[in-house]
Amino acid sequence: MEVLNIDKSDFNFALSEFDPLIVEDEIGFKTISNQPAECYSNFFVEHLVKNQPCIIKACAQDWTSSQHWTISGKPNYTLLKDKFGSAQVSVSDCKVKYYNAHQTKSMIFSDFMNYWEKYSSDCWPANEACLYLKDWHLMKNFPTESVYVVPYQFSSDWLNEYYMDHPHLDDDYRFVYMGPKGTWTPLHADVFTSFSWSANICGKKKWLLFPPGEERVLKDECGNLAFDVRLGDVSASDISPNRSFTVVQEPGEVIFVPSGWHHQVWNEDDTISINHNWINACNIHQVWTSLKANLEAVKKEVSDCQDMDDWFEHCQLMLKSTFGMNYEEFYRFLFYIGTKRIEHLNQNELLSSFQTWKFGREHMLYDLVKIKEVLLLFIDCDELVELPFYSELNNPPEFFINDINNTVNGFLSSEYDFDGNCL
Numbered sequence: 533m534e535v536l537n538i539d540k541s542d543f544n545f546a547l548s549e550f551d552p553l554i555v556e557d558e559i560g561f562k563t564i565s566n567q568p569a570e571c572y573s574n575f576f577v578e579h580l581v582k583n584q585p586c587i588i589k590a591c592a593q594d595w596t597s598s599q600h601w602t603i604s605g606k607p608n609y610t611l612l613k614d615k616f617g618s619a620q621v622s623v624s625d626c627k628v629k630y631y632n633a634h635q636t637k638s639m640i641f642s643d644f645m646n647y648w649e650k651y652s653s654d655c656w657p658a659n660e661a662c663l664y665l666k667d668w669h670l671m672k673n674f675p676t677e678s679v680y681v682v683p684y685q686f687s688s689d690w691l692n693e694y695y696m697d698h699p700h701l702d703d704d705y706r707f708v709y710m711g712p713k714g715t716w717t718p719l720h721a722d723v724f725t726s727f728s729w730s731a732n733i734c735g736k737k738k739w740l741l742f743p744p745g746e747e748r749v750l751k752d753e754c755g756n757l758a759f760d761v762r763l764g765d766v767s768a769s770d771i772s773p774n775r776s777f778t779v780v781q782e783p784g785e786v787i788f789v790p791s792g793w794h795h796q797v798w799n800e801d802d803t804i805s806i807n808h809n810w811i812n813a814c815n816i817h818q819v820w821t822s823l824k825a826n827l828e829a830v831k832k833e834v835s836d837c838q839d840m841d842d843w844f845e846h847c848q849l850m851l852k853s854t855f856g857m858n859y860e861e862f863y864r865f866l867f868y869i870g871t872k873r874i875e876h877l878n879q880n881e882l883l884s885s886f887q888t889w890k891f892g893r894e895h896m897l898y899d900l901v902k903i904k905e906v907l908l909l910f911i912d913c914d915e916l917v918e919l920p921f922y923s924e925l926n927n928p929p930e931f932f933i934n935d936i937n938n939t940v941n942g943f944l945s946s947e948y949d950f951d952g953n954c955l
């Protein structure tokens with residue numbers, strides 16, 4: 533297993549007060565080559581810390597899925613049906629809008645493949661449904677299948693680490709998407725303000741991306757996020773050409789979508805892709821900011837019942853249903869990820885990721901420093917004391933912050949030219 537680490541100079545830079553959301557000059561889209569894993573630190577700073585998108589060329593073409601799930605650049609319908617035929621999958625009809633999404637239904641995978649094969653051989657007829665299989669947890673449901681290797685660039689993935697280490701939760705953020713030419717995904721930013729990466733196994737995707745903040749001009753007349761930027765939902769003159777990026781992703785290429793970047797996606801050909809949503813030290817601050825902002829929105833919505841008993845708990849329930857995570861889950865997640873790093877550091881062990889990569893000492897320390905920064909903001913929230921889970925915690929955040937301090941201060945010495953006091 534190859535060791536990935538952050539270089540000393542990058543470590544210092546990444547720990548500085550750098551704020552990706554205010555560095556306007558940096559905003560851009562790059563297509564880059566797939567450098568060897570020794571270049572991890574460079575990718576980490578240029579794309580993850582700076583929250584800048586890119587396409588990585590020639591990244592996925594050797595995967596088992598790229599080699600075996602396709603024939604001459606088209607889906608291998610027979611092989612895929614043989615492997616996964618009886619699975620139940622969720623499919624969206626890209627021609628039917630339902631509230632602010634596409635209408636979805638459940639299907640048996642082999643029925644979906646039979647539909648797809650015929651729809652494509654009939655040249656995607658305009659009068660038929662255009663079905664898109666989305667968010668399929670194939671890797672969780674078929675854990676023994678060899679499908680792909682997580683690229684080193686995306687190996688620091690706390691979200692999937694957490695779910696893969698807790699199988700009883702029966703969830704993850706590793707997905708397969710499959711759909712004919714013409715299928716598409718409406719405008720959105722990703723769940724929890726996470727990062728995403730997406731690899732094309734076959735086919736082509738067109739992406740339209742907007743940096744954080746640009747959603748201001750992407751609202752319809754009711755103030756809701758536009759469903760489709762192409763329809764008169766958004767006034768074309770409001771979209772600034774240097775704050776929107778249209779890129780085409782070819783087979784074998786992987787796109788990195790940073791935190792809080794809105795995007796709309798079209799399959800320009802019959803396409804299969806694999807993607808992860810992920811959170812790590814570089815975007816945990818954005819995740820916290822969105823969690824808090826979503827709670828504020830919930831509180832505003834139900835402010836008329838503020839006097840009821842358990843109002844704060846009720847708001848947390850609503851937060852869970854709108855954002856997908858509440859304060860308790862956020863804390864338990866950070867506690868798990870942080871504790872695992874403290875243990876590995878104390879035992880002088882590297883930390884493995886996706887059974888493929890291993891993280892070095894500076895990486896684990898960086899993770900801990902960022903967890904601590906967010907926990908300091910977390911404990912500053914007045915309402916924590918109103919939430920029963922907080923007083924029932926065996927490991928409250930104040931103690932955990934102390935543990936992090938002890939570990940980090942024990943490892944970081946004068947080798948690092950930043951102020952130990954701020955840790």
Ligand SMILES: O=C(O)CCC(=O)C(=O)O
Binds near residue numbers: 709737789797798807
């Ligand atoms: O490929 C698609 O249709 C959508 C993918 C997406 O939104 C993502 O990877 O974040």
Ligand SMILES: [Fe+2]
Binds near residue numbers: 720721722795
């Ligand atoms: Fe997305």
